[in-house]
Amino acid sequence: MSNNQTLQLIECPRDAMQGWPQMIPVFQKVAYLNALLHVGFHTIDFGSFVSPKAIPQMADTREVLEALDLSASRSGLLAIVANTRGAQDAAAYDTIQSIGFPFSVSETFQRRNTNSTIEHSFGTVSEIQEICMKKGKDLVIYLSMGFGNPYGDPWSEELVLSWAEKIAAVGVRTISLADTVGLAEPDQIKQLTGALIADLPQVRIGVHLHAKAENRLAKLEAAFKAGCRRFDGALKGIGGCPMAGDKLIGNMDTEFIIQFLEAQGIETGIHKGALQKANLLSKEVFSPVIL
Template sequence: MIKLIECPRDAMQGRTEFIDTAIKAAYINQLLQVGFDTIDFGSFVSPKAIPQMRDTAEVLSLLDLYSSKSKLLAIIANERGAEDALQFEEIDYLGFPLSVSETFQQRNTNKSIRQALETVESIHNLCEVNGKTLVTYLSMGFGNPYGDPYSPELVADFVEKLEEMGIKIISFADTIGSADSDLIENLYEVNARAFPNIEFGLHLHSNPKDLQPKIEAALKAGCRRFDGAIYGFGGCPMAKDELVGNVATESLISILDKNGFETGIDRNELSEAMKLSRVVFN
């Protein structure tokens, strides 16, 4: 079974106009009916850094989880954020952005890679004690625009360090839309073979016209965990291309359908969520 992770948090967080808390909750409640494996619903980070997410705890209090099988994931950037998120039993996963680019790690979390790895280990231990699971996102996982070192072998070194800590889920993140299908297939095949106990996912930012070969390359290499956002809302401003955004969930589902993969998605509920997204992101 394919695991689809819907990312309203990623779609919302970069918007300058604050989205009303009740509207966020209504949208996420609709997403909870669609059949996604996980909803990346919010983050516990500094409101100065991401003002759009300052109401994550309040949004959580408005969610109806009893009629949904979807799990909840919250992004955190340090131990304090993890401790805040761990207060809520409704949250199943914590997500931490670890970059293979030193420059981006400093920009994203004000930490060096060495410090960030220490933070990952600390947060993973907190998750273990509290019955949660840490999802580690390897951002700039397919290259970076800074001239920092990059290679699939470098990524494998990061994965090895994470495996030694006991990390079970790693998602390769193409932060700037630089991956091609050959690199995606190579990266997954190498790591899935070397680290069979880790579940690897894919968080792409991509131009829509390039999406199908990328997803099919990941499927061929054995990837069964994919992140998306309805209509592709959100993305990374550093991509410097307005077409490079999150993977549109509806496009991802269409590609999976064409390749014969079962998603478990309720199409009627998805249609309602797509209608509602137009109101949220108007």
């Protein structure tokens, strides 16, 4: 039976915040995350246990986590890590349900993002999966540069499928295809996402798409038609990966995803009043760029 039928909406404030030029104070992060926790998302990608030198904006993740009010939320928390030590730190918290690790099929980007080779990073995936199994966490592997890369590194659908199969073989049950620098074409998204879903029915296949306003519908529609039902987004479409070293192309706008899914007759379970409140707070958190 396929693991890809039920809808999972993932809100990614961590992705929106991590590259923000001004430091966002802890109290603002906590207020914003608490508002998002009431919206009804499946998961909140809230922070990361990585080197503060690499991502200064995420240096306060522990402090933020300990201040969150999780009492009335059905959303799970996901933290991103870049190595085994980060996974151990994140797994120590009972309040974190999922641990995310970026595994790139581009050698250049893997070195940029986690300072390691692809082969070494695959060993890290196995180690983190063991930690997750011992601590009762779900491991989410992001296939970074999943649709190609700007560095001239080898890429093919067969290469992506091969790595996905190896990752699934160590017990990982959620893999998200990441359009890290926004270069994926709709046909490519539909083909590769559909191929993964068909090849790995026991694995939940998601997409973490970056898009501009003019191509976001075509990209989202392609993933949906391929059978994908796990979508990452960020309110206002803010974000992108600062480790890519390229001009950022923002995340898929969460409200756009919700509107699209509802137009397809999908019940999202989103609380619109809480979403509106979170939207208002986002204007303060990401001020003055968003007016």
